[in-house]
Amino acid sequence: MNVQIVEVGPRDGLQNESVIVPAEAKIELIKKLIDAGLVRIEASSFVNPRWIPQLADAEEVLQGILPASKKDVRISALVPNVRGLERARLCGVSEVALFMSASESHNRKNINKSITETFPVLAEAAKEALALGMRVRGYVSTVFGCPYEGAVPVDNTRRVTHALVEMGVSEVSLGDTIGVATPKQVHEVFQELVKDVTTERLAGHFHDTRGTGLANVAAALAEGIRIFDSSIGGLGGCPYAPGAAGNISTEDLVYMLHGMGYETGVDLNRLTEAGAYIQEQLGRELTSKVLKANLAKQKQEEHT
Known part of the structure; x- marks a missing residue:
């Protein structure tokens, strides 16, 4: 059984990060x-x-990689508009990602537009990207909760997901x-969502702010989801919960x-090397438990 990982750390x-790498x-x-x-990387x-x-x-x-x-x-990149x-x-990117929120308040704070106002902006970008032969991915934020509104009805997510699919995105x-x-x-x-959109076109993007990230991946796996976003070393905190993973x-x-x-x-040993590299560049310990364990084991082996 195969699972695709979309690396979003870069x-x-x-x-x-407060440090500019x-x-x-x-x-x-x-x-x-x-x-x-890793064969899918958002750069x-x-x-x-x-x-x-x-x-x-x-x-x-992008021009360097x-x-x-x-x-x-x-190799993909996020784009907000045309x-x-x-x-x-101009950089030669062949895959782009569009983004919006399932909650009205977060969408206004993040994009400075209502959800309804955002649709035509993304539709224009999607149409142009598809005409250029690019792949287009869609992100829906605040699916499971909003920092301003709290719980977000699943119908909000259904509405946004359907709109993105209609625009021609290959995956949400x-x-x-x-x-x-x-x-x-x-x-x-x-x-609820797989009733309307096939599992092959849905991905999970989970955060570990409260320690439930991997448990949520396991739950999504049980529903047939086989694409997950993750970040090397656990890079990236939660902007709405300072200090949290x-x-x-x-x-x-x-x-x-x-x-x-x-x-x-994915080769976990080489992945550890990548995590150790960016951890050194940032000058701080990252949150990945496996990275910590593997580096501790390496250190122990060096002293025996």
Whole structure:
């Protein structure tokens, strides 16, 4: 049984770091992730650099990695609109991701538009990207809870998911943006959505803010989901819960999946090397439990 992992650390992880990692270090990280066997990597974002200064070097990073990437590796970037898409096109990107929220308040805070106002903006970008022969992915934030509204009705997510599918996105990633989801809720949401959208077109994007990230992956697996986003080392905190963990760690996810009998194509030892590299670049210990355990084991072996 195969599970696809979409590595979002270089984008979703690093955009939440206070330290701005140099472009050459980001390129080296992505190369290490590719060497570890990851074939889907979200490398950066073409959102206005004033919003996310940590990713202001998107062009340099993409131009540095795309020529060197292997044929079977899909390097993608986040774009907010047609302007962002044009920047991505000029870099040679062949896959882009669009994003919006399931909750009205978060969408306004994040995109400065209502959900209804956001649809035509993304539809225009999707149409242009598809015309250029690009793959298009969609993200839906705050599926399991909103920092401003609390619980989010599943019908909100259904409405946004359907709109993205109508735009032609190949896959919709459902996000637990603030890390409040529990397995019961994950079962319920995916059971509803798979009635209208096939499991092959849905992905899970879980955060470990409250320690339920991997349990939620297991719940989604039970509903037939086989695509999950994760971040090397657990990069990226939760902007709504200072000091809390953010994205689930790729190392932890791979360890669990392999232990459950799933195949990912990822070499955990090489993945550890990638985690150790970016941890050193940031100058702080990352939250991945498997990374910590593997590095401790290596250190012990060096002294015996």
